[in-house]
Amino acid sequence: EDKVVQSPLSLVVHEGDTVTLNCSYEVTNFRSLLWYKQEKKAPTFLFMLTSSGIEKKSGRLSSILDKKELSSILNITATQTGDSAIYLCAVNSGAGSYQLTFGKGTKLSVIP
Amino acid sequence: DSGVTQTPKHLITATGQRVTLRCSPRSGDLSVYWYQQSLDQGLQFLIQYYNGEERAKGNILERFSAQQFPDLHSELNLSSLELGDSALYFCASSVALVGGAETQYFGPGTRLLVL
Numbered sequence: 001e002d003k004v005v006q007s008p009l010s011l012v013v014h015e016g017d018t019v020t021l022n023c024s025y026e027v028t029n030f031r032s033l034l035w036y037k038q039e040k041k042a043p044t045f046l047f048m049l050t051s052s053g054i055e056k057k058s059g060r061l062s063s064i065l066d067k068k069e070l071s072s073i074l075n076i077t078a079t080q081t082g083d084s085a086i087y088l089c090a091v092n093s094g095a096g097s098y099q100l101t102f103g104k105g106t107k108l109s110v111i112p
Numbered sequence: 113d114s115g116v117t118q119t120p121k122h123l124i125t126a127t128g129q130r131v132t133l134r135c136s137p138r139s140g141d142l143s144v145y146w147y148q149q150s151l152d153q154g155l156q157f158l159i160q161y162y163n164g165e166e167r168a169k170g171n172i173l174e175r176f177s178a179q180q181f182p183d184l185h186s187e188l189n190l191s192s193l194e195l196g197d198s199a200l201y202f203c204a205s206s207v208a209l210v211g212g213a214e215t216q217y218f219g220p221g222t223r224l225l226v227l
Contacts, residue, residue: 034215042114042202042218043155088155098206098214099145099168102155 002027006089006103013110017079021106023089024071033072034100035063036088043088046074079110115139116205116219124225130191133222137184137205143167144186145206145216146178150199161186193226200224 003026013019025033032050036043047056049065049072056063060077076083086107090100115138125131137144146158148171157170161180172178175193180186190197200223204216 032214036218041200042220044114045215045217048215090155092214098143098216099157099160099170100147100155100216101157104154 002091002093002101004089004091004101004103006087006106008106009104010107011109013079013108015079015081015110015112017110018075018077019079019108021074021076021087021089021108022071023073023103024069025089025091025101026070027091027093027101029093030067031092031098033065034090034092035072035074036090038086038088038105039084046087076108079108081110081112084108084110114217114219116203116217118201118203118219118222120222121220122223122225124227125193126227127193127195129193129226130189131193131224133188133190133201133203133224135186135188135203135205135219137186137203138217141205141207141217142184143206143214144180144184145204146172146186146188147202147204147218148199149202149221155202158188190224195226198224198226 007022035046047063054065086105088105090102117136142163149155158172160168178188200221202221203219206214206216
């Protein structure tokens with residue numbers, strides 16, 4: 001059974017801090033790893049990492065895929081209160097289907 | 113706004129009842145996925161449809177069923193509802209490029225409360 005584990009489960013930081021969120025996975029037939037940000041409702045897409053694209057960056061957010069260690073990190077620099085959310089890691093695996101297996105998420109709280 | 117729409121936003125019903133959740137994918141997306149999010153289980157994949165055909169099944173109960181129509185919108189039917197079915201139900205859509213990685217975009221969700 002595919003498995004995705006995120007750590008830490010929750011994190012409280014002050015504005016301006018840098019945070020690193022972790023995701024490890026055990027899946028058969030890995031295709032890609034995706035990061036989502038979930039605030040009040042729907043998860044919103046952040047990054048997709050594949051074997052051919054192991055590092056992505058957008059503004060203060062960046063992510064790296066380590067295929068050898070079967071893990072990924074999401075970095076957020078100069079955090080702002082608007083970064084407060086649950087960050088979800090998901091892995092796309094399986095032959096013939098593109099279903100996502102999600103981790104439980106990391107709840108990030110950024111305090112002023 | 114992801115472009116994926118879901119109705120209704122909220123639904124309150126009683127145990128034993130049946131409800132239908134509706135999803136319209138982004139324009140051009142052929143694949144629709146249904147997910148259930150509860151506090152203890154997190155986001156769980158239920159079922160996928162691609163261009164009208166069922167493609168994959170996840171942790172979907174036999175009381176639940178889904179379909180995708182020719183106009184590509186999808187419905188998730190939940191019957192004989194139990195208290196434990198209370199959750200957020202998300203629909204996601206993607207282009208589903210065969211053999212390639214793809215990104216799924218999520219709708220706003222339907223919050224179901226079973227009393």
